[in-house]
Amino acid sequence: MKRVFAILIFMFLAFPVANSQFTRLGVGTGFTTGFKFHQQDLESNESSNLDFFAKAIYELNLPIHISPSITWFVPNILKVKIPDETEKTVVSALMFDINGHYMFKSLDRLDFYGLTGLDITFAKKKYVSDSDGEKYKIIQNDNTIGLNLGLGTYIKLAEQIDLCIEAKYLVSKYDQFMLNIGALLNFRQIKKD
Numbered sequence: 001m002k003r004v005f006a007i008l009i010f011m012f013l014a015f016p017v018a019n020s021q022f023t024r025l026g027v028g029t030g031f032t033t034g035f036k037f038h039q040q041d042l043e044s045n046e047s048s049n050l051d052f053f054a055k056a057i058y059e060l061n062l063p064i065h066i067s068p069s070i071t072w073f074v075p076n077i078l079k080v081k082i083p084d085e086t087e088k089t090v091v092s093a094l095m096f097d098i099n100g101h102y103m104f105k106s107l108d109r110l111d112f113y114g115l116t117g118l119d120i121t122f123a124k125k126k127y128v129s130d131s132d133g134e135k136y137k138i139i140q141n142d143n144t145i146g147l148n149l150g151l152g153t154y155i156k157l158a159e160q161i162d163l164c165i166e167a168k169y170l171v172s173k174y175d176q177f178m179l180n181i182g183a184l185l186n187f188r189q190i191k192k193d
Contacts, residue, residue: 036174078090089125120144154184164182
């Protein structure tokens, strides 16, 4: 696990920086159809439908951009209370993506792109039971690699701020549709000023 994480961090930092120009950085939020932990169709295995992300854009050369990002899913918490016992299940996830953007249309204040890339998802399920003061805890982890496919746009809101809207489908063990929206600081515009 530590080795995979170290390789992933190296990819995020070394590859784009070595081969491209850093142009945008931003954060945002999104809606997702979610996933079932270990693909088990139980209410206690459902992930949240809300995420927060941070992403960067590196221009490799026109029309190709590289976009590393990290997405954190708001944990989905399910509590069940029965006499003398309380059960709590928490499903959470963290995703690392490295996507390639192909800019296929640029207008005055709009840029449209297609995307494809690699996704690594770290999912976790924590179950805690408290029965008459005795606590019982189970923690399960699952990691999966997937493929992102989607479309997006940058909309210039101000000279240095772009709105980013992105729709993508994650093809993996945890298939899901994601719609993200965020604000990006455009460093290319800052350098021009």
